[in-house]
Amino acid sequence: MNKSENWYSEFSKHMILLFGTIIVILPFYLMLSFSFKSPAEIQSISGGFFGNQALMTDNRCLKAGKSKEACTMRPVIYNYSAAFSEAPxxxxxxxxxxxxxxxxxxxxxxxxxxxxxxxxxxxxxxxxxxxxxxxxxxxxxxxxxxxxxxxxxxxxxxxxxxxxxxxxxxxxxxxxxxxxxxxxxxxxxxxxxxxxxxxxxxxxxxxxxxxxxxxxxxxxxxxxxxxxxxxxxxxxxxxxxxxxxxxxxxxxxxxxxxxxxxxxxxxxxxxxxxxxxxxxxxxxxxxxxxxxxxxxxx
Amino acid sequence: MTNSRTHIAFVAPAIILMLVILIFPVFVAATLSFTDYSLGNKTFNWVSWENYEALLKRSSYKKMFSASLTYVFIVVPFSVVLGLGSALLLSSLRFGSEIYKTIFFLPVMATLLAMAIAWEFTVDPIIGVANATLKSGCEVKWFYSLMTGSWRGGEPLDSWYGLGCVEGMPNWLGDRKLALGTISFIGVWQAFGFNMVLYLAGLTAVPRELYNAAQMDGADTAWKRFRLVTWPMLGPSHVFVVTITSIRSFQVFDTVEALTQGGPSKATYVMVYAMFEKGIKQNLVGIGSAITIVFLAFVLILTLTQVYFVNRRVHYS
The missing domain is CATH 1.10.3720.10 (MetI-like)
Structure with a gap:
C-alpha cells in the first residue's frame, strides 16, 4: 500500500466518524443552544447556536408587578434564572x-x-x-x-x-x-x-x-x-x-x-x-x- | 481465627438485606400475581392464572410484548454493529481516536431523561431541527433525488421523503408507525458507545502475531483477516455485549415515560412501562405482578444463556 492510499483511507475513516460525531453531539448541542436562546428564536429555529441575545421582557415578571427595567434581560440570563426560580x-x-x-x-x-x-x-x-x-x-x-x-x-x-x-x-x-x-x-x-x-x-x-x-x-x-x-x-x-x-x-x-x-x-x-x-x-x-x-x- | 464469631457480624447485615430487599420481593410478586390485590384494600381474592391469561389474551398486552421485543430486536443489532464498527475504525486510526472515544461515550454518561427531552425537541414537528433540515433538503436537487430515489428512476411521490416534501415531514414521536422506531433510535444512540468501549477492550486482547500469521496463510485482504482472526477472537466480547445490551433494552423506561407514555395507541407500550402503569399508577397490583414475573423470566433466560456460553468457553485461548 502506498502513502497516498493510506491517507485516503485515513481520511474516509475520519469522514465516517465525523458523521457519527454530529449525530451523537446533536442533542447536547441543541440542549445548550436552547438554554441560550429566546423563545422567539426557538420557535422560529433561528439565531444560530448562541442566539442574538437581544433584550427581552419577561411577561410573568411584569404580571408579578415589578418594574419594566427589572423584568428586561438577556435570554440566557432569563433561561437560567427561570430554571432556578420556576422550579426548586x-x-x-x-x-x-x-x-x-x-x-x-x-x-x-x-x-x-x-x-x-x-x-x-x-x-x-x-x-x-x-x-x-x-x-x-x-x-x-x-x-x-x-x-x-x-x-x-x-x-x-x-x-x-x-x-x-x-x-x-x-x-x-x-x-x-x-x-x-x-x-x-x-x-x-x-x-x-x-x-x-x-x-x-x-x-x-x-x-x-x-x-x-x-x-x-x-x-x-x-x-x-x-x-x-x-x-x-x-x-x-x-x-x-x-x-x-x-x-x-x-x-x-x-x-x-x-x-x-x-x-x-x-x-x-x-x-x-x-x-x-x-x-x-x-x-x-x-x-x-x-x-x-x-x-x-x- | 476460625473460632471467632466476627464473621457473623460481617456477613449478617448483607445477608439480611439480600433476603429482605432482593429475594423476598420476588416471592411477593410471584404470590401477588395470582391475586387481585390493590394497595389500600384489606382483603384480596385468589384468581389463579387469570392475570397470566389476560397477558396472553388481551390485545393491549400483545402490543406490550410486541413493543418490547421489537425494541430489543432493533436496539441490540444496531448498537452492537455500530459499537463494533466504531471500535474497529478507532483502533485503526492514526490520530484522533481518543477524541472520538470520549464523544461516543458521552451519551452513556449523560442523564438519559434529560437527553430524551432534548431529542424530543430535536424531532419536534414545529421547533425541531431534524424536520427543518429535511424540509430545506427538498429544495436541494441532488439531496432530493438521492432521498426520493428518483436518481435511479423512482417516482418521487412514492417515497416517504417525496411525500414529506409535499405534505409535511413525519411526526416522529406522534405517528403510531414511527414512534417505536424513534424511541429505539434514542436507545441505540445511548447504548452503542458502551458497546464500543467493551469491544475496544476486547480488541487489545487479540495478539498481533495472529494477523501476521493469517496474512502468511493467504488472508490478504482486511476483510479476510477480520473474518479469520478478529471476529472469532472477540468471542467473549460478543457474548457479553449482546446479553448486556438485550437485558438493558428490556429495561427501557425513561424515554418511553417521558416522551410517549406508551402511546400513540400502545405502539411504545414496553414491559417496564406497562408494569409501572398497571401496578403502580393504576394500582392493579395483580396484573402488574404478573408482568413483573414474565419480565423476570425474560431477563433470567438471557442471563442464563450468557452463563451457558461463557462456560462453554466461546474463546480461543
Missing amino acids: LLRYLLNGVIVTLSIFFIQVIVALPCAYALAKLKFWGRDVVFGLVIFCLLIPVHAIALPLYLMLAKVGLTNTYASLVIPWTISVFGIFLMRQFFKTVPDDLIDAARMDGMSEFSIVWTVMLPTAIPALLAFGIFSVVAHWNDYFWPRVVITGDRDLMTPPLGLRMFKSDMDGNEYGPMMAAATVIVAPLVVAFLLAQRRFIEGITLTGMK
Whole structure:
C-alpha cells in the first residue's frame, strides 16, 4: 500500500466518524443552544447556536408587578434564572447529592466487611453465602420494584429520603467486586496485622480499605453515575412531594408543568443536571470508562 | 481465627438485606400475581392464572410484548454493529481516536431523561431541527433525488421523503408507525458507545502475531483477516455485549415515560412501562405482578444463556 492510499483511507475513516460525531453531539448541542436562546428564536429555529441575545421582557415578571427595567434581560440570563426560580432546581440538585452519596456510603459499609469475610475468613457456610450473592446478581432491579414499593407503602415510607435509598443499600455487585479484589491481597499482610493485635474489625477498615481504594473508586463512579441518572425508582416512590425529588424527576415535573414557551428554561435546567457528570467525565475519562464498563454486568 | 464469631457480624447485615430487599420481593410478586390485590384494600381474592391469561389474551398486552421485543430486536443489532464498527475504525486510526472515544461515550454518561427531552425537541414537528433540515433538503436537487430515489428512476411521490416534501415531514414521536422506531433510535444512540468501549477492550486482547500469521496463510485482504482472526477472537466480547445490551433494552423506561407514555395507541407500550402503569399508577397490583414475573423470566433466560456460553468457553485461548 502506498502513502497516498493510506491517507485516503485515513481520511474516509475520519469522514465516517465525523458523521457519527454530529449525530451523537446533536442533542447536547441543541440542549445548550436552547438554554441560550429566546423563545422567539426557538420557535422560529433561528439565531444560530448562541442566539442574538437581544433584550427581552419577561411577561410573568411584569404580571408579578415589578418594574419594566427589572423584568428586561438577556435570554440566557432569563433561561437560567427561570430554571432556578420556576422550579426548586437547587433543592433537586441537593437531593441528588444527598441520595447518591448516602447510597454509596451505605453500600460500602455493608459490602466491605462481607466481601472481606468471603475472601479471607474461613467459616461454616461461606460457600452458601457466596452462592446467595451470585444468585442475587441475577435479579434485575425492575423485577423487585413493584413489591418493594408495596412493602415501603405498607410501612408508610413512600415519599421519604429513606425510600429513595433503602433498595440500593445492598449492592451484591459491590460485594462480588470487592471479594474478587480482596482475594488478591496477600494473606501475610492480614497475618501481620493480627500479630500486632488488631481486631478483625479494624483490619477491614484500616488495612483492607486503603488497599482497596482503586477498586472502590471504580465502584464509586459506577454507583454515583447510576443513581444520579436514575429516573425509574424516584418516579415510583416520590409521588408529589417536590422537596424530595431528585434531578431527573424534577426535570420531568418541569416538563409536565410546562406552558408553551418554557423550552429555554427547561433546557437550562437540563444542562445544569447533565453538566456535573459530563464535566467530571471529561476530567477523568479513563477512570469513568473503567468504572462504568468494569461494572457493566449490572 | 476460625473460632471467632466476627464473621457473623460481617456477613449478617448483607445477608439480611439480600433476603429482605432482593429475594423476598420476588416471592411477593410471584404470590401477588395470582391475586387481585390493590394497595389500600384489606382483603384480596385468589384468581389463579387469570392475570397470566389476560397477558396472553388481551390485545393491549400483545402490543406490550410486541413493543418490547421489537425494541430489543432493533436496539441490540444496531448498537452492537455500530459499537463494533466504531471500535474497529478507532483502533485503526492514526490520530484522533481518543477524541472520538470520549464523544461516543458521552451519551452513556449523560442523564438519559434529560437527553430524551432534548431529542424530543430535536424531532419536534414545529421547533425541531431534524424536520427543518429535511424540509430545506427538498429544495436541494441532488439531496432530493438521492432521498426520493428518483436518481435511479423512482417516482418521487412514492417515497416517504417525496411525500414529506409535499405534505409535511413525519411526526416522529406522534405517528403510531414511527414512534417505536424513534424511541429505539434514542436507545441505540445511548447504548452503542458502551458497546464500543467493551469491544475496544476486547480488541487489545487479540495478539498481533495472529494477523501476521493469517496474512502468511493467504488472508490478504482486511476483510479476510477480520473474518479469520478478529471476529472469532472477540468471542467473549460478543457474548457479553449482546446479553448486556438485550437485558438493558428490556429495561427501557425513561424515554418511553417521558416522551410517549406508551402511546400513540400502545405502539411504545414496553414491559417496564406497562408494569409501572398497571401496578403502580393504576394500582392493579395483580396484573402488574404478573408482568413483573414474565419480565423476570425474560431477563433470567438471557442471563442464563450468557452463563451457558461463557462456560462453554466461546474463546480461543
